[in-house]
Amino acid sequence: MYTRPIVPQDITGILDDFFRLYAASLKTVLPLSFLSSVLGVLPQAAIMLMDINPETADFSATLAITGIGLLPLIMLAAFVLCAGLVLQIDAFSKGQSLAVGDAVMGGLPVFFPVLIASLLYGFGVIIGFILLVVPGIILSIYWVLFIPAAIIDRAGPIGSFSRSYQLIRGSWWRTTILFTVFMLINIVIYTILIVFFIGGAIGGMSAAGDMDPTIVNIISLVFASILTTFITPCYLCFLLAIHHDLVLRKEGSDLAARINNAVSA
Numbered sequence: 001m002y003t004r005p006i007v008p009q010d011i012t013g014i015l016d017d018f019f020r021l022y023a024a025s026l027k028t029v030l031p032l033s034f035l036s037s038v039l040g041v042l043p044q045a046a047i048m049l050m051d052i053n054p055e056t057a058d059f060s061a062t063l064a065i066t067g068i069g070l071l072p073l074i075m076l077a078a079f080v081l082c083a084g085l086v087l088q089i090d091a092f093s094k095g096q097s098l099a100v101g102d103a104v105m106g107g108l109p110v111f112f113p114v115l116i117a118s119l120l121y122g123f124g125v126i127i128g129f130i131l132l133v134v135p136g137i138i139l140s141i142y143w144v145l146f147i148p149a150a151i152i153d154r155a156g157p158i159g160s161f162s163r164s165y166q167l168i169r170g171s172w173w174r175t176t177i178l179f180t181v182f183m184l185i186n187i188v189i190y191t192i193l194i195v196f197f198i199g200g201a202i203g204g205m206s207a208a209g210d211m212d213p214t215i216v217n218i219i220s221l222v223f224a225s226i227l228t229t230f231i232t233p234c235y236l237c238f239l240l241a242i243h244h245d246l247v248l249r250k251e252g253s254d255l256a257a258r259i260n261n262a263v264s265a
Contacts, residue, residue: 004093008249011177018182018241022234025092029085029233032100036081037228039074041221079115082232083107086151089236093244113150116157121146124161141176142168147236148243167246175242182238186231193227 002024005017084100084107091098098106121143128136142165149155149163168175 002093004095004244005248009245011174011181014178014241014245015181017245018238021089021093021241022237025089025237026230026233028092028097029088030229032081032085032088032103033233034229035100036078036085036232037225039078039081040228041225042074076111076115079118080104080107080111082147082236083110083114083151085233086147086236086240089233089240090148090152093240107151110151110154113157113160114147117146117150117160120157120161138172141172141179144168144175144179145239145243145246148239152240152243167243167250171246171249175246178238178242186234190227193223 002020005013009017081104084103084105087106088098088100088103091103124143125136125140128139130136143161145164145167146160149167150157150160153160153163155163
């Protein structure tokens with residue numbers, strides 16, 4: 001059973017909190033995460049369909065036009081589901097239950113701030129990397145909590161960056177170390193999965209003399225969808241674990257006072 005920390009943790013404690021939150025909440029958030037991952041691979045699936053059976057020029061043209069028209073809607077839906085997933089994980093961490101439908105409806109009011117903030121984050125980090133790389137690295141860490149800031153703290157598309165900076169200020173190196181460890185863990189996991197699953201499947205077909213590119217694309221697409229289903233909540237749990245710890249560090253005394261007042265009342 002998952003219990004949220006009530007005092008700030010060291011690096012090991014934050015990583016432990018992240019692992020426990022992910023393991024405990026995964027079963028709850030899998031349906032919504034699966035829907036989000038399916039949306040993510042739809043554009044690739046459409047492109048693959050054009051390659052599989054382009055019997056007529058009209059078929060490819062119609063599919064391409066339809067895909068271009070639906071892509072913005074798919075992106076918007078993906079942001080709504082991502083926001084809902086954050087709300088669902090956050091609710092679980094507080095000992096509450098949030099159904100898939102309620103999570104999606106809760107994500108609707110905040111998806112636009114998350115969309116704008118995501119675009120601004122990417123633009124700002126790219127500009128920072130153009131300016132001799134170092135500013136890009138610094139900004140990418142200071143602003144990395146813009147998602148929980150926009151969704152949980154309701155800070156808005158611009159305020160989410162200020163909120164993230166305020167939380168991480170004074171803990172930049174700690175946060176950088178945490179993300180470095182997280183990235184190294186993911187690199188190892190990705191490598192193992194790719195070698196054993198995709199490499200094994202493709203190697204088996206190659207040995208059998210049946211190396212159809214279409215089958216390879218389908219395997220890659222299915223693998224990407226399954227991997228994203230598990231990786232997305234993993235990353236969000238990691239963000240929420242850091243966000244919660246920094247909130248305790250920055251606002252712990254205020255939080256304790258509010259809890260005491262509520263108990264006294």
